[in-house]
Amino acid sequence: MPSGARRRVLRAFAAAVAGFSALVAWTLMTGPAAGATESSACLLPRTAVHHSEGVDGWDGDYARPAGDVKALMVFLSFPGTDPQLTPAQVAADHYPATGRFWANASYGRFRLHLHAETRWLRMPHPATDYLISRNWDAADRDAYLHDAIATADPSVDFAGYDVIYLVADPDAPGVDSDATKVVNLATPISVDGNPVRRMVTVFEHHPPDRNVLAHETGHIFDLPDLYYQPPPGSNADWDTHVGDWDLMGSQFGLAPDPFAWHKWRLGWLGPDQVGCIVGIGTTYHDLSPDETPGGTKLLVVRTGEDTALAMEARTRTGNDRASCSEGVLLYDVRSDRESGDGPIDVIDGHPGHSACPATSVYPPLADAPLGVGESYTVPGGSTQVTVLGRQTDGTWSVRVTEAATQATNQPSGVGTVD
Template identity: 80%
Template sequence: MGRAVAGAVAGFAALVAWTLMTGPAASAEDSACLLPRTGVHHSEGVDSWEGDYAHPVGDVKALMIFLSFPDSEPRLTPAEVAADHFPATGDFFRQASYGKFRLHVHPETRWLRMPHPSTDYLISRDWDARERTDYLRDALRTADPVVDFHGYDVVYLVADPDAPGVDSDATKVVNLASAVTVDGNPLHRLVTVFEHHPPDHNVLAHETGHVFDLPDLYYRPPAGSNADWDTHVGDWDLMGSQFGLAPDPFAWHKWKLGWLDAAQVGCVARTGITYHDLTPDETPGGAKLLVVRTGVDSALAVEARGATGNDRTTCRQGVLLYRVRSDRESGDGPIDVIDGHPGTSACAATSVYAPLADAPLGVGESYTVPDGSLQVTVTGRTSDGSWAVRVTVSAPGSRAGQGREA
């Protein structure tokens, strides 16, 4: 284990930043549908992979470190806090990735005491960079003498949930402008966990998604506003709301992360009529995603969603459409779900955003873009649960076909 962590973090304040990264490589049979990576934070582009991000494929090791404070004696054991998040987080990703991504956590077995009271760090959602830097520096200095960081792609710094200065809204991933090397392991980002006990649903899965370059899909209203946070994607994909009824990642994200093969992604790049069968996003095997390029940095994505796996509590099943923009920053609407039933809502008692809870199209329903150049119609459903889809692409300004316009 390294003993020079103090030196490694001496200039830590200069290294902490919300940096702009580039993203993972993906491939399709037709490269016309590969949106380009742009310079925005967590771009939804899929034509390249940034090497600073570990690949969430195969066996990935995570380290969980538990931090206590002089102003509070922990009421829980590290094992009890670890059980708040695992095996649930690993199970979520194993299911979402069809077994292609296996996240293994090594939880430390004791609390490590930070040098200052929890209230001194002024922990909050919009944490001042200086206080956040002090916290990270102290956490690494405290842990390095007794913890071996070598070989871990993910590091969780878990604070005592009962400490008076801990604010659960401050749980997030901190990206480092330059990696800090501890025990020979370059750390590009750290997950700071300040959850209470029990924690928010799927919170660690959401934050771990950021570690692998997934953006926030929710909308954050300005201070003082009563606007809804979930207008972009509603219940769909936990990078929108970790409380959603259908938290399984969009097929676009599964493509981006390498969980879909090229043959499972269809690219519609020419005018005409094409027919496709889509198996539900939550189940392994079969075609998962249709992509229609709509601009230099934009595309329409089409996938099927079912009531199984991570989405067993979903409000509605069907064919889900959404717009993807690779030039939109994390938290600025990189994905917008298209409401297939704009006049209605569903599951108001349980949905995080009822107007989009019934967004998927059912058999016989269509969506036509406003200029008439593109129409997606659900023509049927097979006995094995696949959804049959017809895509009609015509010249802009013409009618792609008759059907529901949303």
Template identity: 65%
Template sequence: MRRTGILIRARRRPLRALAAAASVFAAVVAWTLVAGPTAAAAPGGDCALPRTAAHHSEGVDTWNAAFPRPSTVLDAVMIFLSFPDAVPELTPAEVTADHFPATSLFYDRASYGRFQLRAHPVDRWIPMPHRSTDYRIRRDWDANRRGGYLRDAVAAADPAVDFSAYDLVYLVADPNAPGVDADATKVVNLGTPLRADGTDLRRLVTVFEQHPPDHNVLAHETGHVFDLPDLYSRPAIGSDADWDTRVGDWDLMGSQFGLAPEPFAWHKWKFGWLEDHQVQCVFRRGTSWHELTPLETAGGTKLVVVRTGRRTALAIEARSATGNDAGLCREGVLLYEVRSNRESGEGPVTVLDGHPATSACQDGSAYPPLADAPLGAGESYAYDAGLVRVTVASHSVDGSWTVKVSEG
């Protein structure tokens, strides 16, 4: 399953051009950029983009209560489904090992130990009433057939599973059944929930992976359960365009095969894995200095945000080759744009390429042109027609990066 997108270049922000004339408005709206002798850096609250009606909005000012928040412990049941037209060649334990403990370990590392995903696999195959081929399983699945599959799966599992005891439900199909299509693995959001054990089931993860599965696939789909958007873009049918041009290897919600799958600092802030004091908001014109510690390690400042509009921001973080990012191609300071009014798959995040003339890691990167996107010591990036300049002043032996942000 490929995860990909289209690079959108920085554009001039009309709000900044109007800022000098908007002094009254600026007194009311905290994010408006006003003239001043130096840039002010404050905790992240002033730069928390508002959550909008967009599907999986990147807004961080409030949490969408329709989704479970990965802040402490969540329990997931894994239900293994067999079909009359195939005898499972694997045991449930073998299929479980395809996904756990790897998925739990990914989130444990990403959350700095703040979140625990506990898997509860059913220890037997549960038979479905129809052949796998009868369900016509596909990525773009007929809604009626998909609905029938979900109803059959929940009804078949209900005698063996207390659905009220779990926060997440993984419906795992026999990977060797003839009608199973691995590209159909996804989270299904139900407008009208299914009901079982006195519980409304509004969100189900349908797993159709082959054995062994795609890398990080369940971590990616679980991210949707936590209200994260797809950061790739899906080309038109028949197009040979690359899917990964928006964020490349960065963040598993882009490419689950990426060399740097650690969630963006923005997503960690959204989940509450980062405190507001670990996010510095730049909200006045001038110059500010920031010391960023690597995103993959606990403690310190993780994110600098330049608010660029009502629903847009420039995000700055440091990435290092450790933890979930042990295989990343290039360490450094990563810049990306965030838009809280863009739908999942429609470009809510775009990584800015610090080295647009070069590529890296041709053999392993999901999208080599962005594999070397981070800035190194002594390098700068001019954003928004030069109105914002981000300069990496130094890289310390302890791993921290000193960054200067100049505006105006």
């Protein structure tokens, strides 16, 4: 990330907090869920980019991941091929694992309930006719969606579902697992009186990629892709932005639990669980692990109009039980960068070192968290974070020291398919 993205305090922001003579920890309301006001200093604004990481509002085009949410799974086969698996077997590839993941991630605040159809529905054309691929031609994709809805509608009741999975026969010729995507419709369609704006087209093999459906479900609730997609023909690494941290980076990651920033955005953190650090000086904080309920989950330092430095604790438990390392994780957030363009960058607390080369998706960031006694100073010296200890109740004690500097703005982008 450009060094300017880590300079600490915007001129306008500095003026807004000039009345503070010492650093304070300001507890924020819970983003979109609590309707926090514009005066909350660390609320990054939502911007026009696709899946903006802003937390000052909620895009009403997206369903909220709160309470009991109903999902529908429809199974599609193709002429010339008889499915080798039953719908129940394919459904079991994804559930109840996907539901458990999100229940754990949300501390039980979001419960995804699946209704899976019990038979294969035959599409009008072979899968090869649709030219299914990761970078699917829009006309071919639209033809597939049109045929899928037309095939299912006579026998499937779509009413009352916020999440719709269209699952293709994994063994049919022409089915490409790289094409598993959330498709966002510019104009919603009405099926059985249910307005449908986005659907997950599932083309996974058997068994599927780990956490793949949980990743795609995250898009249904406005979470961005955190990985980097190299240009065609490039051998560049996909996971340089966040490595194993947060399944919106890689569904194969060792620590797939969502960042506390995402839990804040989705409304799963209470009013006392996010601290905003403003002013000049030093403060002390206890961070409860991201994976467990209760306690302070997130510390934020506003670094620009659309940027922030975030801090949270990560441990080997829950969704992160296979994590390579534990400690206090730091990352930069940008609400002006679109999905897939690096809206979050994990800060490497141990530059020049790697860990878990056999299992990590990106070993240079596998040991990114700071351990007890370790510090990180943001380039330019404006913010220093030191991990003082780990308490018997599992919380991590952190010291944050702020010095006055200034920051700059950065460009933005836009996108439509996840």
